[in-house]
Amino acid sequence: MIRFEGYERRIAGIEACMAEYGIKDLEEARDICLAKGINVEDIVISAGEYNALSLDGLQYFTGLKSLFIALGSDMNSNLTMRTLKIGTLVNLEELNIENSMQIYDLDVTNNPNLRALHLRTPRLEKIIGLEKLTKLQSFSLDEHNLDEETV
Numbered sequence: 201m202i203r204f205e206g207y208e209r210r211i212a213g214i215e216a217c218m219a220e221y222g223i224k225d226l227e228e229a230r231d232i233c234l235a236k237g238i239n240v241e242d243i244v245i246s247a248g249e250y251n252a253l254s255l256d257g258l259q260y261f262t263g264l265k266s267l268f269i270a271l272g273s274d275m276n277s278n279l280t281m282r283t284l285k286i287g288t289l290v291n292l293e294e295l296n297i298e299n300s301m302q303i304y305d306l307d308v309t310n311n312p313n314l315r316a317l318h319l320r321t322p323r324l325e326k327i328i329g330l331e332k333l334t335k336l337q338s339f340s341l342d343e344h345n346l347d348e349e350t351v
Contacts, residue, residue: 202226202263259288266294283307283328297321308333319344 214226223229233240240263267289284303286292287310294316297303303321308314309329316338319327324344 202230258286262288263291264289265291267292268296268298270298286311 218224218226218229223232230240240261267286269284283305284297285307286295287307290310291313292311293313295308295311295314296316296318297306298320304323305326305328306319306321306324307328308317309332311329312332313335314333315335317333317336318338318340320340320342322343324341
């Protein structure tokens with residue numbers, strides 16, 4: 201069964217929309233997306249491409265298994281956050297953050313399923329919860345502002 205944050209509050213509206221298109225449930229909706237080559241559990245966010253001003257709403261993709269965030273330095277700091285919290289993404293297995301000039305702290309405390317963590321974030325000062333990633337198999341850290349005690 202597919203579940204997501206706010207399921208009880210939002211499912212009635214989602215089911216009404218699916219009914220309009222003859223889709224019986226979330227599993228069928230996922231299968232339709234997969235048949236069209238869209239894996240909703242493996243979404244790439246390119247904030248620069250869409251001129252995104254925030255990552256608000258990311259927390260609702262609770263089934264996400266892989267996340268790539270590219271916030272290039274050419275964004276003129278449109279998207280700024282002190283801490284990137286991905287705690288609701290409990291199924292996340294792979295996280296890649298590239299060229300993010302805007303993220304200073306990363307909180308992975310509630311992401312026990314992370315197997316791969318690749319960070320290229322020049323202003324990164326702190327990774328919170330790294331010691332809890334017991335399934336981590338692959339880790340890379342480039343262009344950061346961390347000291348040895350922080351890692």
